[in-house]
Amino acid sequence: MATTVKTVMKERRWVEKYPELGTGPVSAEPCISPEYFELEREKIFRRSWLNVGNVCEIPERGDYFVRELTVCNASILLMRGQDGVVRGFHNVCSHRGNTLAWDEKGKCRGYLTCNFHSWGYDSTGQLKWVPDEANFFDLDKSQLGLTPVATEVFNGFIFINLDPSPRENLTSYLDGLDKQLTGGDFGKLKLARRYRIDEQANWKIGLDAQNEVYHLPFQHRYIMPDMFLANERGMVRVMDVSFFNRHSVYSCEMNPGHKPSALESFIMSMETSEANRCRLPVANNSQFDFYLIFPNFVLIFFRSPSKDICVTYNFWPLAVDHTIWEIRCYAAPMQNAADRLVEEFTSTRNRLVFDEDAVAHETVHTGLKSRAKKQLFFQDEEIQIRHFHKVVEDHVGPFTGA
Numbered sequence: 001m002a003t004t005v006k007t008v009m010k011e012r013r014w015v016e017k018y019p020e021l022g023t024g025p026v027s028a029e030p031c032i033s034p035e036y037f038e039l040e041r042e043k044i045f046r047r048s049w050l051n052v053g054n055v056c057e058i059p060e061r062g063d064y065f066v067r068e069l070t071v072c073n074a075s076i077l078l079m080r081g082q083d084g085v086v087r088g089f090h091n092v093c094s095h096r097g098n099t100l101a102w103d104e105k106g107k108c109r110g111y112l113t114c115n116f117h118s119w120g121y122d123s124t125g126q127l128k129w130v131p132d133e134a135n136f137f138d139l140d141k142s143q144l145g146l147t148p149v150a151t152e153v154f155n156g157f158i159f160i161n162l163d164p165s166p167r168e169n170l171t172s173y174l175d176g177l178d179k180q181l182t183g184g185d186f187g188k189l190k191l192a193r194r195y196r197i198d199e200q201a202n203w204k205i206g207l208d209a210q211n212e213v214y215h216l217p218f219q220h221r222y223i224m225p226d227m228f229l230a231n232e233r234g235m236v237r238v239m240d241v242s243f244f245n246r247h248s249v250y251s252c253e254m255n256p257g258h259k260p261s262a263l264e265s266f267i268m269s270m271e272t273s274e275a276n277r278c279r280l281p282v283a284n285n286s287q288f289d290f291y292l293i294f295p296n297f298v299l300i301f302f303r304s305p306s307k308d309i310c311v312t313y314n315f316w317p318l319a320v321d322h323t324i325w326e327i328r329c330y331a332a333p334m335q336n337a338a339d340r341l342v343e344e345f346t347s348t349r350n351r352l353v354f355d356e357d358a359v360a361h362e363t364v365h366t367g368l369k370s371r372a373k374k375q376l377f378f379q380d381e382e383i384q385i386r387h388f389h390k391v392v393e394d395h396v397g398p399f400t401g402a
Contacts, residue, residue: 012237028374032365043395049160057191061083066104077090082124093116126141192331197354206323210298217230264345298314312327
């Protein structure tokens with residue numbers, strides 16, 4: 001259980017701040033309905049700005065990586081051109097539709113060539129080489145480059161939009177959230193750890209489970225029993241919840257009375273290098289901020305005495321009951337042995353937490369799939385989940401099935 005501290009927490013009722021979200025139960029059917037999932041494919045994932053990675057994954061000119069977006073039936077190639085610009089393309093050759101880049105990541109040192117007939121494309125996606133070109137009929141290579149995908153970079157994070165003519169650019173889509181995220185040392189961040197968890201659960205169930213702190217004193221009572229500030233009843237409370245149209249952010253206070261284990265005390269007392277610190281944005285003078293950028297991207301900023309860490313989540317649907325939960329941990333590069341120990345300890349603890357969460361995602365889906373319960377009940381501290389479900393419904397429409 002979360003340890004009660006003497007600090008008096010100001011209790012708030014978020015429904016008073018956001019009465020339009022209501023207090024009633026929410027239908028569980030959109031989490032298990034195959035028909036609803038197909039609507040989400042088209043009306044959410046093919047029309048929204050989606051985070052697909054970070055520029056630190058393609059630091060040099062010619063570097064590329066591939067993201068398989070099964071939910072959109074698309075393979076996307078992200079590449080830094082020789083001009084330094086990051087671009088996105090459908091990973092499809094113009095000749096006969098073969099997959100162009102088969103590796104998860106690589107480098108375009110001259111041309112990327114299709115392994116079917118060796119058509120070659122440069123780092124800006126232009127078609128430059130066609131074997132036996134003279135035997136084609138009126139072939140115009142300038143019109144047969146890779147099909148571009150709308151791509152924008154914000155604070156180093158790469159977003160794409162699969163709509164051929166997006167209705168709004170990324171800044172407009174973020175709707176003020178971008179201003180909340182200014183001022184951080186994002187350029188110092190490097191990918192430290194990456195996890196990929198294959199879950200038999202709906203993507204919204206996984207996202208819901210992470211988008212609240214109600215579960216912390218119970219589900220994670222052994223791994224981090226008193227890390228977050230709790231009230232006199234041992235319940236964790238958020239400092240603030242804010243909504244930016246589709247998106248949300250909540251913040252938490254860490255427990256000043258946290259009692260670390262002997263190993264944690266030793267690790268956290270080590271002298272980490274100043275260069276290992278990153279200054280991350282602070283939403284509400286807090287130590288923990290959770291940003292949900294609709295539909296499926298989460299930014300978490302965690303500030304500790306020894307190190308600031310940025311963690312991202314991407315919940316990628318494969319089917320109504322199948323999701324890939326991608327987790328990436330970013331930090332400044334390690335400079336000494338103390339930096340390494342802190343990172344290893346934090347990563348090990350985080351992985352144990354992720355394992356507990358993943359089990360819950362699957363068991364919740366199993367329970368809802370039985371249809372023994374047809375509604376979801378959200379308390380006041382889960383108002384950000386209520387908001388998320390409303391945004392989904394605004395995009396897809398209410399569930400109208402049986």
